[in-house]
Amino acid sequence: MSSGLLNEFTFFVLAIFVGIEVISKVPTILHTPLMSGTNAIHGIILVGAIVIAAGASSPLTIALGLVAVTLATTNVVGGFVVTDRMLEMFKGRQAAKPPAPK
Amino acid sequence: MTLVIAIAYLVAAVLFILGLKQLSSPKGARNGNFTAAVGMVIAIGATIPLLHFTTAGLIVIGIGVVIGGAVGTFGARMVKMTAIPQMVALFNGVGGGAAALVAVSELLTFGNHPPFAEAFPSVFSIVIGSISFAGSMVAFAKLQELMTGTPITYPGQQVVNGLIAAAIIGFVIAVLAVASVPFSFVGLMVLALVLGVAFVLPIGGADMPVVISLLNAFTGLAVAASGFTLNNFALIVAGTLVGASGSLLTKLMSDAMGRSLGNVLFGAFGQVKAGAAAVAGKETRSVRAGNAEDLATLLAYSRRVIIVPGYGLAVAQAQHAVRELAELLEKRGVEVNYAIHPVAGRMPGHMNVLLAEANVPYEQLKEMDEINGEFKDADVALVVGANDVVNPAARSSPGSPIYGMPILNADQAKNIVFMKRSMRPGFAGIDNDLLYDPKTIMFFGDAKDSLTKLVNAVKAA
Numbered sequence: 001m002s003s004g005l006l007n008e009f010t011f012f013v014l015a016i017f018v019g020i021e022v023i024s025k026v027p028t029i030l031h032t033p034l035m036s037g038t039n040a041i042h043g044i045i046l047v048g049a050i051v052i053a054a055g056a057s058s059p060l061t062i063a064l065g066l067v068a069v070t071l072a073t074t075n076v077v078g079g080f081v082v083t084d085r086m087l088e089m090f091k092g093r094q095a096a097k098p099p100a101p102k
Numbered sequence: 103m104t105l106v107i108a109i110a111y112l113v114a115a116v117l118f119i120l121g122l123k124q125l126s127s128p129k130g131a132r133n134g135n136f137t138a139a140v141g142m143v144i145a146i147g148a149t150i151p152l153l154h155f156t157t158a159g160l161i162v163i164g165i166g167v168v169i170g171g172a173v174g175t176f177g178a179r180m181v182k183m184t185a186i187p188q189m190v191a192l193f194n195g196v197g198g199g200a201a202a203l204v205a206v207s208e209l210l211t212f213g214n215h216p217p218f219a220e221a222f223p224s225v226f227s228i229v230i231g232s233i234s235f236a237g238s239m240v241a242f243a244k245l246q247e248l249m250t251g252t253p254i255t256y257p258g259q260q261v262v263n264g265l266i267a268a269a270i271i272g273f274v275i276a277v278l279a280v281a282s283v284p285f286s287f288v289g290l291m292v293l294a295l296v297l298g299v300a301f302v303l304p305i306g307g308a309d310m311p312v313v314i315s316l317l318n319a320f321t322g323l324a325v326a327a328s329g330f331t332l333n334n335f336a337l338i339v340a341g342t343l344v345g346a347s348g349s350l351l352t353k354l355m356s357d358a359m360g361r362s363l364g365n366v367l368f369g370a371f372g373q374v375k376a377g378a379a380a381v382a383g384k385e386t387r388s389v390r391a392g393n394a395e396d397l398a399t400l401l402a403y404s405r406r407v408i409i410v411p412g413y414g415l416a417v418a419q420a421q422h423a424v425r426e427l428a429e430l431l432e433k434r435g436v437e438v439n440y441a442i443h444p445v446a447g448r449m450p451g452h453m454n455v456l457l458a459e460a461n462v463p464y465e466q467l468k469e470m471d472e473i474n475g476e477f478k479d480a481d482v483a484l485v486v487g488a489n490d491v492v493n494p495a496a497r498s499s500p501g502s503p504i505y506g507m508p509i510l511n512a513d514q515a516k517n518i519v520f521m522k523r524s525m526r527p528g529f530a531g532i533d534n535d536l537l538y539d540p541k542t543i544m545f546f547g548d549a550k551d552s553l554t555k556l557v558n559a560v561k562a563a
Contacts, residue, residue: 026125073171079197
């Protein structure tokens with residue numbers, strides 16, 4: 001149990017460093033899409049919501065599970081789709097690159 | 103079976119990290135989002151076979167996924183590009199809410215005296231998740247203009263917020279030390295929701311994106327805390343990644359505005375606003391207004407024109423009209439560039455997205471550092487729906503709330519044309535001396551109408 005907690009804590013600390021390191025060189029124009037992308041990733045809470053909803057039996061746990069799963073799914077799906085829509089524009093921009101200058 | 107899950111979570115974590123890495127370079131950004139989404143599917147897919155579902159549980163999950171999936175897809179597909187910031191706030195808020203509810207649900211199973219190692223992360227997740235939920239909803243309401251977007255302040259506000267925070271900490275200690283009826287957490291949640299609202303109320307205008315980014319990092323931490331409660335590695339790793347990268351991103355965003363995070367959160371804007379309003383009240387200086395024909399002549403016979411687009415352009419959906427004008431001018435041999443301030447639009451990078459949508463060539467979009475030296479050689483700086491990002495007060499008056507913010511040197515151009523709907527101050531709520539500059543010509547009206555008039559006039563010129 002306590003070694004399990006220690007393991008979790010190790011992952012936690014390492015993830016902090018990775019999280020900072022991995023985006024440290026992001027250009028300003030990508031701030032918004034990156035915020036939106038990380039926003040989608042914390043939608044992983046859907047895994048937690050499914051875990052608690054799976055065993056629901058009392059009215060209270062059913063209600064909690066239903067709301068949690070609904071909110072979490074909205075986060076995941078909306079997050080990834082809206083990020084993709086933003087980045088689609090960037091792709092369009094690069095496609096428009098060759099014919100542009102005259 | 104658990105081995106399969108462990109491997110799946112590891113793969114998902116690696117995909118999240120790779121996704122983030124790709125998201126931070128323009129070339130791979132879209133693939134990065136896809137990579138992260140694959141990681142998400144793997145993590146969720148691997149979790150499901152391990153669970154023992156009750157019938158009610160299955161139904162609940164089915165309904166939740168269908169509703170959430172529909173709302174998420176519909177919202178993300180339908181939202182206008184200009185409304186992206188509030189949509190991100192909304193998706194972030196619901197994530198925070200979900201994290202808090204997962205923690206509540208888990209706490210209820212612990213009984214009256216949960217061990218500290220289980221109770222602490224749950225309580226943390228409930229508090230942070232609830233703050234993120236309530237704060238994001240206020241941010242959404244402000245940006246969607248369901249309520250006033252300007253800072254809402256009252257005397258002693260910091261003290262009141264401090265007291266709410268202190269009450270939450272006291273409550274947490276009481277809950278953890280004494281432990282007690284599980285439903286004491288309802289009280290905790292209510293307090294945290296109140297703090298979330300109170301914390302975002304005094305923040306307004308241009309600072310909103312920074313707050314949304316901070317709340318995004320909060321949600322990440324709440325998710326990680328829920329992961330500790332559930333002993334779920336996927337939640338811990340993904341939540342922490344977002345918490346850490348979101349915190350750094352928040353700092354990068356406030357840096358881009360030349361302000362510290364503390365200054366953004368604890369309100370220089372609120373305090374100086376009264377002074378700025380007083381100045382605006384006794385404004386008697388005159389401005390020079392021009393008509394489409396004069397301006398068309400000025401533009402058509404210039405050699406170099408720099409367009410400074412702002413949020414007003416986006417609101418008026420004038421991206422296409424501005425590109426048409428630029429193309430017309432280029433045909434006449436005028437050199438046209440766009441000067442993109444890091445926080446033009448409502449969020450960093452927002453303006454690039456909007457102009458890219460209108461097929462403005464990438465090479466013409468110049469970042470601030472790249473173009474600032476060129477304004478002095480420009481014949482015309484055409485400011486379309488921007489205001490604060492060209493306000494010289496940021497350079498010259500230390501008392502101004504935007505003092506120190508890097509600005510575009512539009513004031514150095516030989517002529518400045520301002521397209522604005524009115525003399526109303528910009529997003530930051532402060533007056534702009536550049537509007538009264540003798541070199542400045544105002545062209546009043548909706549950005550799209552004005553640009554269309556200009557296009558026609560240039561054709562005739």
